Amino acid sequence: MPMFSAVFRRSHALPALMALSLLAACSSAPVAPAALYDFGLAPATSAGARLPTALRVADVAGPGWMDGNAIYYRLAYAQSQRTDAYANSRWVESPVSLFDARLRNAAAARGHVVGYPTPDVPSLRIELVDFSQVFDRPEASRGVVRLRATVSLARGVIDQRVVQADAPAPSPDAAGGVTALTQASDKAIGEVLDWVAGLPLAAPTPAAPTTPGAAFGTRRR
Numbered sequence: 001m002p003m004f005s006a007v008f009r010r011s012h013a014l015p016a017l018m019a020l021s022l023l024a025a026c027s028s029a030p031v032a033p034a035a036l037y038d039f040g041l042a043p044a045t046s047a048g049a050r051l052p053t054a055l056r057v058a059d060v061a062g063p064g065w066m067d068g069n070a071i072y073y074r075l076a077y078a079q080s081q082r083t084d085a086y087a088n089s090r091w092v093e094s095p096v097s098l099f100d101a102r103l104r105n106a107a108a109a110r111g112h113v114v115g116y117p118t119p120d121v122p123s124l125r126i127e128l129v130d131f132s133q134v135f136d137r138p139e140a141s142r143g144v145v146r147l148r149a150t151v152s153l154a155r156g157v158i159d160q161r162v163v164q165a166d167a168p169a170p171s172p173d174a175a176g177g178v179t180a181l182t183q184a185s186d187k188a189i190g191e192v193l194d195w196v197a198g199l200p201l202a203a204p205t206p207a208a209p210t211t212p213g214a215a216f217g218t219r220r221r
Contacts, residue, residue, distance in 0.1 A: 035089045037071070037178040039098050039185065042105040048190055049197035051111030054121050060100035062128035069094055071174050073133040073141070083132060089174035095131045099145075099185055106189045110197070119154040122201050126192070129162075133169060133177030141169040143180025145188045151196060159199055163191050 065072075069092065070085035091098060103126060107113050114121055130146040146164040150157060167183035169176035 032088065035174065036092045037089065037174070038092045039102055039182045042102055043109070043186070048110060048194050051107070051193070051197055051201075052199075053201045054112040054114050055107060055196065055201075056114050056117055056121050056123040057104050057107050058123055058125040060096050060103060060126045060128060062094075062096040062131070066096050066128060066131060067094055071133070071177060072131070073135060073177060075135050077135060077137055086174045086177075089178075095181075096128060099126075099128060099131070099189075102185055103189050103192075106186075106193060110193055122151055122153050122158065122199075124192075124196060125150045125152070130164075131181065133174075133180060135172065139172050141172050141177065141180070143167045143169060143177060143182070143184040145181065145184040147188060147192075149192045149195070151199060151201070158201070159195075161192070161195055163188050163195075165191065 065083075069090045071089050071091060072083045072085050074080065074083050104113065107124070117123060127148045127150075128145070129148060130144055132144055133141050134144050135141040144164065144166050146162070148160065148162050150160045152158055165184045165187035167180045167187060169180035
């Protein structure tokens with residue numbers, strides 16, 4: 001009888017040990033790495049008006065939630081006040097940094113960009129307000145980029161503008177959102193640079209020196 005009890009206990013212990021082994025194997029299985037995305041190659045040329053003068057591009061700013069490299073989406077049809085992040089997809093760096101590099105490339109393609117502040121060179125400052133994939137329906141989404149742009153000189157602000165650009169996503173997932181946000185970024189940057197190009201930023205051409213009495217004509221003798 002004791003021998004039967006021992007065999008019975010061993011026969012029931014084997015399935016438990018096998019189950020524990022399977023759990024250990026699952027827990028040690030490698031986790032799939034997150035997919036990493038950037039904006040791709042910047043356009044070689046930037047269509048649009050040339051900048052009328054040299055321009056300083058200040059570092060792009062954004063809210064704290066853009067400091068990381070998460071790709072955010074919003075279900076506008078369900079909870080428009082809530083944002084979520086994709087679990088297995090990331091930007092290679094923060095969207096603020098990616099947008100900053102894209103902006104500088106586009107500005108340099110349109111004119112002369114300086115990297116330091118000077119009193120006579122206008123400065124462009126961009127503050128990102130929204131940068132997310134918005135789902136209007138479960139199967140339809142768009143990339144939304146919203147920003148505030150300010151152009152200033154040492155004497156003060158010249159002009160400010162709020163810009164929002166949307167682009168449809170080709171697929172309702174992270175890859176589609178990345179494509180849409182890249183296109184929306186390029187649209188927003190193009191609109192900002194077109195606006196800057198239309199501002200009265202060029203230094204006035206100095207008037208040619210005049211000789212005394214020229215304004216009143218030559219006096220006859």
